[in-house]
Amino acid sequence: MQLSPFTDIGLRTIMRLAVNDETDSRVTTKLIARQVGASERYVAKAVSRLVELGLVRAHRGRSGGLVITPAGRVASAGWLIRELEGDREVVACTEPHPCPMVGACRLRRILADAKKAFYTELDRYSIEDLVTSPTAELLRLLAHAPVSVSNEMEEVS
Numbered sequence: 245m246q247l248s249p250f251t252d253i254g255l256r257t258i259m260r261l262a263v264n265d266e267t268d269s270r271v272t273t274k275l276i277a278r279q280v281g282a283s284e285r286y287v288a289k290a291v292s293r294l295v296e297l298g299l300v301r302a303h304r305g306r307s308g309g310l311v312i313t314p315a316g317r318v319a320s321a322g323w324l325i326r327e328l329e330g331d332r333e334v335v336a337c338t339e340p341h342p343c344p345m346v347g348a349c350r351l352r353r354i355l356a357d358a359k360k361a362f363y364t365e366l367d368r369y370s371i372e373d374l375v376t377s378p379t380a381e382l383l384r385l386l387a388h389a390p391v392s393v394s395n396e397m398e399e400v401s
């Protein structure tokens with residue numbers, strides 16, 4: 245099961261914010277984009293959804309920026325991924341090309357169970373759990389490194 249680029253960038257963004265102190269609001273969308281190798285446009289979209297979900301707070305003004313909220317730290321990875329992905333089926337059985345087996349397909353049921361198991365595993369972890377060692381060290385390194393991370397997601401549209 246492959247996550248959408250939107251979900252992936254949302255996760256990169258919240259993981260990056262999770263290694264910051266709650267009082268440090270100087271992290272901007274632009275900075276995150278450069279640090280996690282994503283386009284600013286994609287990070288901005290993800291940030292607005294994370295703000296909507298109450299996981300990130302945006303401070304406006306010259307010294308403004310983004311901070312993860314306490315709810316963002318303890319949110320379950322499974323819950324967040326469900327929110328970002330939406331209720332998509334693993335296989336599009338009915339749209340845009342309806343499959344003739346849809347009425348009696350064992351595979352469809354198995355895939356639905358597999359999807360459930362996928363999320364059940366992710367539900368075991370909070371966002372904070374995702375940024376324990378060695379990820380935390382790497383993210384801190386990126387946070388303090390000069391801007392040179394390649395924007396490999398720039399092409400995704």
Ligand code: SF4
Nearest residue numbers: 337343345346349352
């Ligand atoms: S074979 Fe089954 S899972 Fe695949 S598209 Fe058809 S109904 Fe869906």
